[in-house]
Amino acid sequence: MTSIARRRAQIALFVTTLVALLINACSNNGSPAPRDYGEIGGPSGTELAAAQVLHKDNGAEPQTLDPHRATGVPEGNILRDLYEPLVMEAPDGTLIPGAASGWQISADGLRYLFTLRPEGRWSNGDPVTAHDFIFSLRRAVDPATLSGYASILYPIANAEEINNGLQPVANLGVRAVDDYTLEILLRGPTPYFTGLLNHSMAYAVHPPSVQEHGERFARAGNLVGNGAYVLKDWVVQSHIELVRNEKFRDNDSTTIDTVFYHALENSDAVFKRYRADEIDLTQGVPSKQLEWIRTNMADEYRQSTYLGSYYYGLNVTREPFKGQPGLRRALSMAIDREIITEKLSGAGEQPAYGWIPPVQGYEPQRPEWADWSREQRHAEARRLYTEAGYGDDNPLVVEILYNTSQDHKRIAIAISSMWKQVLGVETRLLNQEWKVFLQTRATRFTTQAFRAGWIGDYNDAYTFAELMYSNNEQNDSGWVNADYDRLLNDASMERDLQKRALLMQEAERILLFEAPIIPIYFYVSKHLVKPWVGGFVPNIMDHVYTKDLYILKH
Amino acid sequence: MLSFAFRRFLSAIPTLLILIALAFALIRVAPGGPFDTEKQLPPEIEARLNEAYHLDEPLYQQFGRYLLGLAQGDFGPSFQYKDFTVTELIAAGFPVSLKLGGLAMLLALLAGISIGTLAALRQNSQTDHVAMAAAMTGISIPNFVLAPLLVLLFAVTLRWLPAGGLGDGGIANLVLPVISLALPQIAYISRLTRGSMIEVLRSDFIRTARAQGLPGREVILGHALKPAMLPIVSYLGPATAGIITGSVVIEQIFGVPGLGRYFVQGALNRDYTLVMGVVVFYGVLIIVFNFLVDLAYRWLDPRVKL
Numbered sequence: 060m061t062s063i064a065r066r067r068a069q070i071a072l073f074v075t076t077l078v079a080l081l082i083n084a085c086s087n088n089g090s091p092a093p094r095d096y097g098e099i100g101g102p103s104g105t106e107l108a109a110a111q112v113l114h115k116d117n118g119a120e121p122q123t124l125d126p127h128r129a130t131g132v133p134e135g136n137i138l139r140d141l142y143e144p145l146v147m148e149a150p151d152g153t154l155i156p157g158a159a160s161g162w163q164i165s166a167d168g169l170r171y172l173f174t175l176r177p178e179g180r181w182s183n184g185d186p187v188t189a190h191d192f193i194f195s196l197r198r199a200v201d202p203a204t205l206s207g208y209a210s211i212l213y214p215i216a217n218a219e220e221i222n223n224g225l226q227p228v229a230n231l232g233v234r235a236v237d238d239y240t241l242e243i244l245l246r247g248p249t250p251y252f253t254g255l256l257n258h259s260m261a262y263a264v265h266p267p268s269v270q271e272h273g274e275r276f277a278r279a280g281n282l283v284g285n286g287a288y289v290l291k292d293w294v295v296q297s298h299i300e301l302v303r304n305e306k307f308r309d310n311d312s313t314t315i316d317t318v319f320y321h322a323l324e325n326s327d328a329v330f331k332r333y334r335a336d337e338i339d340l341t342q343g344v345p346s347k348q349l350e351w352i353r354t355n356m357a358d359e360y361r362q363s364t365y366l367g368s369y370y371y372g373l374n375v376t377r378e379p380f381k382g383q384p385g386l387r388r389a390l391s392m393a394i395d396r397e398i399i400t401e402k403l404s405g406a407g408e409q410p411a412y413g414w415i416p417p418v419q420g421y422e423p424q425r426p427e428w429a430d431w432s433r434e435q436r437h438a439e440a441r442r443l444y445t446e447a448g449y450g451d452d453n454p455l456v457v458e459i460l461y462n463t464s465q466d467h468k469r470i471a472i473a474i475s476s477m478w479k480q481v482l483g484v485e486t487r488l489l490n491q492e493w494k495v496f497l498q499t500r501a502t503r504f505t506t507q508a509f510r511a512g513w514i515g516d517y518n519d520a521y522t523f524a525e526l527m528y529s530n531n532e533q534n535d536s537g538w539v540n541a542d543y544d545r546l547l548n549d550a551s552m553e554r555d556l557q558k559r560a561l562l563m564q565e566a567e568r569i570l571l572f573e574a575p576i577i578p579i580y581f582y583v584s585k586h587l588v589k590p591w592v593g594g595f596v597p598n599i600m601d602h603v604y605t606k607d608l609y610i611l612k613h
Numbered sequence: 614m615l616s617f618a619f620r621r622f623l624s625a626i627p628t629l630l631i632l633i634a635l636a637f638a639l640i641r642v643a644p645g646g647p648f649d650t651e652k653q654l655p656p657e658i659e660a661r662l663n664e665a666y667h668l669d670e671p672l673y674q675q676f677g678r679y680l681l682g683l684a685q686g687d688f689g690p691s692f693q694y695k696d697f698t699v700t701e702l703i704a705a706g707f708p709v710s711l712k713l714g715g716l717a718m719l720l721a722l723l724a725g726i727s728i729g730t731l732a733a734l735r736q737n738s739q740t741d742h743v744a745m746a747a748a749m750t751g752i753s754i755p756n757f758v759l760a761p762l763l764v765l766l767f768a769v770t771l772r773w774l775p776a777g778g779l780g781d782g783g784i785a786n787l788v789l790p791v792i793s794l795a796l797p798q799i800a801y802i803s804r805l806t807r808g809s810m811i812e813v814l815r816s817d818f819i820r821t822a823r824a825q826g827l828p829g830r831e832v833i834l835g836h837a838l839k840p841a842m843l844p845i846v847s848y849l850g851p852a853t854a855g856i857i858t859g860s861v862v863i864e865q866i867f868g869v870p871g872l873g874r875y876f877v878q879g880a881l882n883r884d885y886t887l888v889m890g891v892v893v894f895y896g897v898l899i900i901v902f903n904f905l906v907d908l909a910y911r912w913l914d915p916r917v918k919l
Contacts, residue, residue, distance in 0.1 A: 120878065123695040130652055205662055207654050223657060277696050295694055295702055296878065297779055297870035321778060323868050324878075327761070328777060332868075335768040335776035494645025494883050501653055512651075532653035 099590045100611035108591065108610040111316040115605075116329045116341040120296050120322040124277040126259035127199040130207045132514070135259055136342075137320050140301055140605045141284040142262040143308075145173050145192065145241075146253045150607045152518065152598030154253055158187055158263070158285060159241070168248030168554045175239040180306045181265050182289045189235035195263040196243075197221075197228040211260050211516060214249040248554040251519035258516060287313050287606035296322055301605070314594075314609035333587050339610075340595070340603075341587040346466050349405055352587070359587050362407055363597030366515040367582030368416055368523065369408070371459075371474070374506045375575045376537035379455055386455070387574035389443035390508075392428055392436045393481040394474055400580050403469050411578035414523060415567055418599075421520040421560050424567040437481045444482045451483050458487045461510035462496040470579070471510065500535045511535065514582070518600060520563050521551070527570055538575035542566075589613075618904075625900045629893070633683070636892040637676055640885055647692035647883045666692060679889065688890035693882040699890035702875060707894070709779070710864070710871035714856045716791045721798035721852065726845065728799070729806025730833070736811060744803065751800030756859055760793040760866045777868040790867045794859050798852055805844050813841040839913060846910055850903045857895055 100106050121134040126142060129135065147157030156162075159173040179187035200209050200218045213219040216232025232244030245252065255261060264276070265283035272281045282290045287309070288301035299320040303313055321338060323329045326345040332338045344352055344360070352360050373380045373387050380387055396410030412429035415421060428436050449455045459475060461467040468490065475486035491499060500509050513533070515522040525531055528547055529539040546566035553559035570576070584601040591613040595603065648654060648662050663669045667678060682689055688699035728748070732741040767789060768776035780786040813819060814837055822832050861873035868874075872891050879887035 120694070122693055125695065128695060130650060202658075202661060205658070205665055207648075207650070207652065207658060207662075209658070210655065275696060294779070294870055295697060295705060296874045297868065321868070323777075325865070328866060328868060331761070331764050331769055332776040332778070335764075335772065337776055337778065492645075493881065494649050495643075496645075497649040497651070497653075498645045501649070532655055 096590055096613060099613050100593075104611075106612040107314065108612045111314055111610050113315050113318045113592070113605060113608060113610060114337060114339045115318060115320050116323050116333070116338045117299075117320040118322075118342050119324050121299070121320075124282060124290065124293075124299075125274075126262040126264065127195070127204055127206050127208075129259055133320075133322070136603070137299055137301070138259045138262065139602060140286055140288040140318065141282070141290060142259070142264075142286045143179075144257050144262050145175075146256040148257060148598075148600070148602055148604070150594065150596040150598070150604070152600050152602060154257065157257075158192075162253070168250070169245045171243045171245070171252065172236070173241040173243070175241060176308060177239055178308045179285060180308055181283050181285050182304045182306050183265070183268075183283050184306055185265070185267075185283075186238075187263065187285050188238045189241035190238070191263045191266055192241050193231075193233045193235055194266040194269075196233050196261065197231050198264065198269070199260050200231060201228045206260070208258075208260050211255060211258055214245050214247065214252055214255065216244040216246045218246075247552045249551065250554075250556050250559060251517055251521060254517040254519055287604070288318065291317075298322060309606075313606045315605050318605045330587075333589075336589070339589045339592050344406075344585045344587060346404070346406070349585075356587065359590060361586045361588055361595065361597050362583045363601075364409065364417065364599050365582040365584040365601050366416055366418065366518060366522075366599050367512060368411060368414060369512045369579045369582060370411070370414065371577040371579060372500075372506075372509050372511045372536045373575055373577065374503055374509070374536060376503055377507070379457065380507065380575075383447050384573045385443040386447035386449070387577075388572070389440040389447070389482065390478060390484070391426075391574050391577040392440035392443075393484075394477050394577065394579070395433070396579060398477075399470055399473055403473055404466070404580065406583055406585055408580040408583050411580045412571075413567060414527070414570055414576060414578050415520045415563075416515070416523070416581040418515070418520050418523075419518055420556060422564055424564055424571060426568075426571045440481055449482075449484075454483045454485050456485045456487070458489055458507045459510070460489050460491065460496065460499065460506050460508070462493050463490045467510050474579075501532075503535065503537050506535070509535065511576075512582070520560070520567075521547075524550075524563050524566060527575070536575035538573065540569060540573060543569050621904050621907075625904075628900060629896055632896045633680070633889070633893055634676070636889055637679065640880070640883070640888050641672065643880075643883065645883055647885060649883070666690070679886075683893065688893070689886040691884055691887050693879070693884040693887065699886045702887060703872065703890055703894055706870060706872040706875050709869060710857075710860055710873060713787060713790055713794065713864070713869060713871060714853075714860055716787060717794035717798070717856055717859075718852065720791060720795040721802055721856075722845075724795070725799045725802025726806050726842075729803035730810055730838070730841075732803065732807045733810035733814065734833070741807075745807070748800040748803050751796045752804075754797075756793050756797060757862050757866065759796060760789070760863060763789050763793060764867075777866075779869060786869075790863050790869055793866075794856060794863045797859070798855060802845060802848065802852070805848055806841065809844045810837065810841045813837045816840075843910070843913055846906060846913060849906050849909075850899070853902050854899060857899075 117136055118133045119131065121129065121137060122131065123129055123134065124137060124141065126138050129138060143158045145157055145159040147155050149155045158175060158179055160176045161174050163172045175187060175189055181187060196212065196215065198204055199206060200212050200222045202222055202224050209222045217226055217230045220226040221228050221231055234242045236242050263285065268281060268283045269276045275281060279290045279293045284304070287304055287307045289304045290299065291302045292300040301318045303316045304310065307313065326343050329338060329341050330345050330348060333341050375381055396412070400408045400410050412426060413424040415423065417423055428439060459471050461471050471488050475488060478484035478486060500506055513523065513526060524547055526533045527538060527543065528534065529544050543566050546562050550559050550562040550566070553562060584597060588595050591611040592608060593611050594608040648659055654662070667675055679689065688703065691697050691699050691702060694702065728744050732744045735741050764776050767774045774788050775786050778786060819832060819837055822836050860871060861876055864871045864873040865877050872894070875887055876891045879891065
């Protein structure tokens, strides 16, 4: 053999070996068998670990820890540990007293009186008073704060006018009856108001430190909070470290001393770090590994219903969907949700025929056809399609827009093939990078059908219903319906919970009949939880408080 | 020499200005803005935000404002990370990237030159073939494929090393990122060294040195190595650029909080000032580095006129 030939042969052998290794690594999802952790929690199973340190995956890097400027889920997770709102959540998500030990609501539902705890303390030892909450609520709706979420506080009297610069902040409907009694006046009865107070927009910030540090008050070393934990360290794009707040009023009930929130966008990287025991609790799982996880790590995988709706919007301001509710309904009927949830997303998502997920105090709505047989549904879809003027020789041509992601792509392909099969619709798929997608969708100049999702801000139907209100910024379909708006207006003024729910249910029925949106499924939250993490209770809001967790001996 | 340095400094200014202008224009051409989020802002609030960050001004005015800030060493506020300025972020991220990149470069040079020299000395032997085959593979496998495999093997299966992050700042967390970053460079440098070394070993002055009976070790280290390094030194500039671009991927995979990660996330978030900051900072860095390479070249080969 010549030297060149020999060398070639050697290179070929080397490359082949490597490729073989690669294929081997990828074929079983790149996953060696899970480790056996042995005995957890000692002989009794309840023994605590000496080191109470928790490592949480937290998705994207938080934009800010200023509760009044934060908007995303990663921020919310950390803020829940740093601040205690007037109204807290139990591990299962039910509302319980927090910084306020109790409250009274006036008969007309417009006046709330909160009694603050005299033992409430900021992390620097200052008492938590009604004045702090007044300062904070005013700051939250002050246009100068540049908050993106101020509208969530609009139920408070004058909040909207103040946020729009029409009134001074001093006019906000909040008043300190005394140091520990806070009065909040509403513009209309808002049955979900206590739920809103759990949102970070209603958290109290420590007035002296905000005044002293200005925009930098939420940095490590400056941040003073009233929650179970305090901010110790913040390394951007890496992690945020919180430690136990010794001054917290209920510090004795806290078990975990230190919690790390790791900023990790990539679910594959998170999964590897979880398996290397560097992360104890994940925010999600890589969808491609889901099957493997359910087979091999069933004990560590927790999923539960989540307050979110995955849907397709149809732009009703342009052809072909303008003035075509029948056609829109036909497209909705032609989609087999069960196939998508079982074969594609595969995490136990609930097929959605209505728009509002199963929230408390609300009867989920389903169009009549949701209970028909597949043949019946398809026949009716074809009838509506023909009625709209389309047919085999004149098919509807439609473009589906989605943000770049394998998961969204698979669903878009499935939907386009269902439309093709049942109705003969010709579809073009178009994907765009996230920010480009958001802009295209919001401007409505070119969109026809588009992918969308919404996670509720609080556990009430209104957080979904208001999205389709005619002038809501989120209404990317451009759908305007006077009856829908009127029913929602009536609902927000209705004191009787039952009547209020009926009004919103009627509104949803109009929405589903007009079909400017096509619900696909309701989200589930997915976590991997190490066997030594105790106290984890899945809930519909997917809110986890570190103070409710503990680490077992392992 | 001084006049050379001065001339290089003067020519760096227009280079940098063009870089800034191009980067500024390119990031603004990208659709979508820093305040586009899933929860859309009411128009009044968006207008207020744009005003606060001067995004409502005409583009040339924003550019002028940016240059003015830069001249004073101010990279502006981050649009995304509202509690930090870009200067603070770069100050936090650069040491991390420097450590990672510096170690990778060091490893690449040490390993690359050693392997290359060894291969040259045993030209066409088994050692040579294996080393060069490995180098070829190293050049061909992209690091975004290699890195996850290394993690799978060393962190998940064997549990010898951490899977990502910086941990408590120890060296263990840097091993896998440094190796993933250095491997393609090791491969390239070893091939360069081999070729150059073979050529030098054939030259007359080496033959003379050998003929005079100098021990082989001294011939290689004392006489052959220095001239054989010339192509490696020229490659240092591109290697630095390669390590910087490589770190963009590696930092993302390993969750290392360096400038590369800021760059990727900044671009995705349309954090205009952060992306610009990293571009300008790296631009200056590469210009300075190329200048140093030119100086080193002169030291290695006195025939080079600067």
